[in-house]
Amino acid sequence: MARLPFRSRRRAAAADGAPAAPRRPLPPAAQLRRERRALLRLREERIRDLGGLVLEMHRQEAFREELVYERCADLAALEDRLSELDAILSASSAPRRSSRGARCECGAPLLWGSHFCANCGRTVGDAPAVACTSCGAGMPAEARFCAACGHPVEPTQAPEPAAS
DSSP, X not given: OOOOOXXXXXXXXXXXXXXXXXXXXXXXXXXXXXXXXXXXXXHHHHHHHHHHHHHHHHHHTOOOHHHHHHHHHHHHHHHHHHHHHHHHHHHHHHHHHHOOOOBOTTSOBOOTTOSBOTTTOOBOTTOOEEEOTTTOOEEETTOSBOTTTOOBOOOOOOOOOOOO
């Protein structure tokens, strides 16, 4: 049997010079979870109905196989949509969980641009820290005023490297 050359829609659109269709943004996760819950309830109801239908067909001795296949196909379509929703929900929640931000050694979250941990006072990163000569509060080395008392910081000379 000869193979037919299939092209994806995206490749076909790119080859034809037509712009690709814009992607729709995902609906909010809450809406997806509501749809999932409704589909789960509907699935359970349809499974019960299918069981009752098969039982009645057996009792009446009038088994219609095509009707059972039709109902099973509906159930399979519901389960396919449920698996789609599960995949979308897991993909949409994965970035939130992985991007937890920077953390200090003590486990406290570090705000962007902070030089010290708000929980334990450790310096953040490689930025050197100095103490205010007036109040003794820690501050970044490049600061011109103390954030605690407002006292101006005197520029200090960097220690000269020892000659060997």
